Structures are given as structure tokens and as C-alpha cells.
Amino acid sequence: MDICEVCGRFGIGFGETGICRECRAERPPYVLARAVAPYEGPVRDALHIFKFAGKRELAHPLGELMAGLVADLYPYRTFAAVIPVPLHPARARERRFDQAELLAGVIARYLRIPLAGRALRRIRETPSQTTLTRGNRLSNLSGAFAAGEDARRLEGKGVLLVDDVYTTGATVRECCHTLQQAGIGFVYVVTLATGIVRDTA
Numbered sequence: 001m002d003i004c005e006v007c008g009r010f011g012i013g014f015g016e017t018g019i020c021r022e023c024r025a026e027r028p029p030y031v032l033a034r035a036v037a038p039y040e041g042p043v044r045d046a047l048h049i050f051k052f053a054g055k056r057e058l059a060h061p062l063g064e065l066m067a068g069l070v071a072d073l074y075p076y077r078t079f080a081a082v083i084p085v086p087l088h089p090a091r092a093r094e095r096r097f098d099q100a101e102l103l104a105g106v107i108a109r110y111l112r113i114p115l116a117g118r119a120l121r122r123i124r125e126t127p128s129q130t131t132l133t134r135g136n137r138l139s140n141l142s143g144a145f146a147a148g149e150d151a152r153r154l155e156g157k158g159v160l161l162v163d164d165v166y167t168t169g170a171t172v173r174e175c176c177h178t179l180q181q182a183g184i185g186f187v188y189v190v191t192l193a194t195g196i197v198r199d200t201a
């Protein structure tokens, strides 16, 4: 399987450019995104146990895998902060913890980068992404995030954005736009899992 050199999604048939059709059509607002593994098999199972069965101790092994990937891929890149994609507070309460924040905390400690847990806030609850079409997902997320107090200290700097899964990338793109509007210089993305592109031509 190939890995898109821009969004990091797995797939077949990216051709000589090594870039998936979607990224060729429109360059994402981040520099690069990478995931540890495709969203399937044992990684998918581990993530489900972590998120839905409340096994928060899994944040350590999963976060360390992500930190190791970042250290391998971007050894000379310095980040001013690690920023988690925020879960809406209502959903975090339901689940009793915020998985992206836990993973970001592990990555920040492992890589010795400050955690900026309040750089992004989710200001609007959004319907579950999985039930929507791609077009609806994008408009669904518009205005869902706001830059928080931590973002002001990061003006002109580079940050590492962390989420558990990258599916269409709509959430990550919306977070990047919000951070860039707040003056953040550049964004790299790391997730535990990422989607598999099946529509390459």
C-alpha cells in the first residue's frame, strides 16, 4: 500500500507524484499529516477499546507510537506546542475523558514539547461526522472551532496538531484554518490511524 506524501492516507495508485487525488486537487492547509497505521484491524480495535470502553491507560502505548513516528519523520523540525483537536465538552463528559488530549499529553511529554491544551476550543456541537457525506462534513464543521488563549503565545510558530483518527481530514483542515487565522505559522498533523483511499484514479 502507498502512503500519500501530503495527507498520509493509505491507498493504491497514487502514481508518480506519490500524492492522492484529493491532495493533488487541493493542497491541504497543513504541511504534512501522518498516521501510525490504517484505520483497520488491531489499531482500530485498540482505538475502540480506548475511546468507548474507557481504557484511558491505553493513551500511553498509543501516544508513544505516535510520538515515535513524529521523532522519526520530522527529526529536525521544532514545534512550539502540541495541540489536541478538542472534543466538545458535552461529549468529553459522556466519555469521561478526551482521547485526543490524552494522546497529545503523552506525545508532549515524550518529545519534551509544551502541551497547549487550550489553543483550540470547540464552540459548536456538530452531528457525528460518520453519518454525513463529504460535502456536508465540510459545511458541518465550518465555525466549529475557535482559537483559545494558548494560541496567542504561538503567533508565527510551528505546532503539532494531534487527533485519534484522520478520516476525510475535514476536522483537521478546519482546525488548521482556525489556528492560521490566529497567526500560527505552520501546522504538522499526527494521528494514530488514518483512512484508506479507495477512489484513486
Ligand SMILES: [Zn+2]
Binding pocket: 004, 005, 006, 007, 008, 009, 019, 020, 021, 022, 023, 024
Ligand atoms: Zn493525500
